[in-house]
Amino acid sequence: MKIKLGVVMDPIENIDIKKDSTFSILLESQKRNYKIYYMEIKDLYIYLNKAYADTKIIKITENKNMWFDVIKKKKILLSKLNIIFMRKDPPVNMEFIYSTYILEFAEKMGTIIINKPSSLRNFNEKLFSILFSKFIPKTLVTRKKKKIKKFIKKNKDIIIKPLNGMGGKSIFRIKREDLNASVIIETITKNESKYCISQKYIKDIINGDKRIIIIDGNPIEWCVSRMPKKDEYRGNLAIGGTAKLEKINKRNLRISKKIGKFLKKNGILLAGIDIIGGKLIEINITSPTCIREIENFYSISISSILLDKIEKILKKNKL
Template sequence: MMEKIMIKLGIIMDSIKSINFFKDSSLAILLQAQKRNYEIYYMEINSIYLYKSTPKAIAKIINVTNNSKNWFNFYEKIDICLETLDVILMRKDPPVNNEFIYVTQILEHVENKGVLVINKPSSLRNYNEKIFISWFEKYIPNTVVSCSYDVLYDFLQKNNDIIIKPLDGMGGISIFRVTKNDYNISVIIEQITNFGKQLCMAQKYIPEITLGDKRILIINGKPAPYCLYRIPKSGETRANIAAGGYGKVKKLSKNDWKISNAISPFLKKNGLFLVGLDIVGNYLTEINITSPTCICQIEKESSISITKMLLNSIEEYLDI
């Protein structure tokens, strides 16, 4: 006799066909959900729609397997009212463009009907993953957000060695390290700001990046006790795994706990249920809220299960 389904879970993500089976955090969450007999509704961003004031989707009921050659199977396509679900995971990767924003507005209707949406739609709109760190000035390096050549050039002259990155990027894309005497200063600033039309972020270079960029996961206000050090390959500034870095799991340091515990209450208060903090040396550099990764690596090399922590927290929230 089949077990009673505990929870109807929806997930909005990029195509499951193109994920990295060994590293994809969304798949890891779905595998854990399936172990608990959740019914899983798979959606991509273009399948969400609003009929009058009713949020709906063309969803596919999905079965996932721990098989690197065939990790999913769709077995029913259904036009559903999203309010019939218990929880929805919004796991669409950046950029946070107009389509992303529109879907968060639709998801807010779902939230108002009592469905738990992770992460909270209004917070996904309100907090850019780069600018978000400015709420916690005490823990961040020298940082400026601007599209002005003069402002960025002056920041470089004062700090000598900086990192410049777009506000909507991920995976280390278009991140530049620039030094005071670099001959390419002008062209880098022109390109990353689209000739003064797009804001970017510049931060003082933190030498400890050679030891790794730490990804710390926060689940409903509770930091996981292990983090992933993403260590740059030789000759590279970017530590992102997607940019060729490699991972090493370690326990949180005293400073990691200090920063995580200081930020966690704010995250929980604002409905940011699953968050990835990026820390380099003693500094907070980003707060990832769209689709935080590194779950697989941490689970593989430590004694904890991030996916169990997450689903336990969801079930506690839903009082199931």
């Protein structure tokens, strides 16, 4: 049986194939002779109680000038696809939420959706880590300026960020004596109209922000340590951080396995968790990255491990 794989993502023409994890998954899928149906959120729709999409059947190549080719356009009933990867980057706004409801129609008909649509709705990436309170730094979630200022005073040095960002955007560091604290809080909370998350600053960021990939509850033994640039406190690769490959240490492995059990139970097949100084910061489930970075540094194919697992599920479900 030729496997039909659907992928919901941002415009494919805009990706950076050197570090795009979705591209790595698609490359491995094509090696296995999967038929790839590319779509964006705007292409999903429901008609007469069935979920469809206007798709493009594509072929891809590792060519930095032209990495995909549209073979043909095709309207398809989503339940005719064996697998659908939901790889749309944040923000997880209402359009994103609506798309998960549409994907759920296909899921109920037996299509494997990665990750499970209800879990994408239920677990905000910034708040998710709070479920594992013994692993996280001191944390406050609020939109009240007074509470944030009290948190700064108590902890002396904090990180503050919105609940719906990615790639290191709109992340601020505030020290107790910072005269810009008020304007930063006003900006992040949009004058107390938006929630944000504040956490005690972890000095060990100088040794890297560890991205650990978890597949079906099992952490990959190698992680990417994202090192901040000089005079920077954010390690995100999207803003100039550098990638260093490391083997997971014992503490981080213990944290990863604990979280992995919860992820598997909730239908989250692919995730990326962020750990700084032995403290859990985020659990990324929308479109976790760093697959390419690990594969480029070390002779391991995370995409292959992922697709092997999916094929076992397909075989078990006789899809």
